[in-house]
Amino acid sequence: MQCTKLYIILVTVLLLCTSNSCFSQNYSSRISVVGNSFDTKEYTKKEIRSILKGDLNNWNNGNRVIVVLALDIDEKSEHIAQEIYSKSVKAVKKYWLGLVFQGRFEAPIFVSTNEEVLDAVNRNKGAIGVLADYKGNLNANLLLNIIE
Numbered sequence: 001m002q003c004t005k006l007y008i009i010l011v012t013v014l015l016l017c018t019s020n021s022c023f024s025q026n027y028s029s030r031i032s033v034v035g036n037s038f039d040t041k042e043y044t045k046k047e048i049r050s051i052l053k054g055d056l057n058n059w060n061n062g063n064r065v066i067v068v069l070a071l072d073i074d075e076k077s078e079h080i081a082q083e084i085y086s087k088s089v090k091a092v093k094k095y096w097l098g099l100v101f102q103g104r105f106e107a108p109i110f111v112s113t114n115e116e117v118l119d120a121v122n123r124n125k126g127a128i129g130v131l132a133d134y135k136g137n138l139n140a141n142l143l144l145n146i147i148e
Helices: 002-030 045-052 075-085 089-101 114-123
Strands: 031-035 042-044 066-070 109-111 127-132 145-147
Touching: 031 075, 031 114, 042 045, 045 066, 045 075, 045 127, 066 075, 066 114, 075 089, 075 127, 109 114, 114 127
Parallel strands: 042 145, 066 109, 066 127
Antiparallel strands: 031 127
């Protein structure tokens, strides 16, 4: 019984260490952040995470922050939910529902694909969106640079 508990603890610690190293390796290679009429082009991972969690309602230029997320039940959506929010897709949607009902932020635009994220970002000034494993060409004016 003691060996089983020790084994579970060791496996958990190993998984936590692995997920942290994956975060720093995969965040910029699998995830691209795009925006329209935002303040600057460079943000840290912490700033991006804060913006995408609804901590910022308006950009410094006066545009309202509009979050655009492609969160379906698939691997890419789960990756975004884990990397940005450290939650499951379902928990992220519940998180946003809570923010909206508390009146702290307007509801994000939820879409199904990377292409729909790009379309929504292009149509909405102040929009910020997350793409996972996007293989197409991105307009340099929309791409936010994530710095360490």
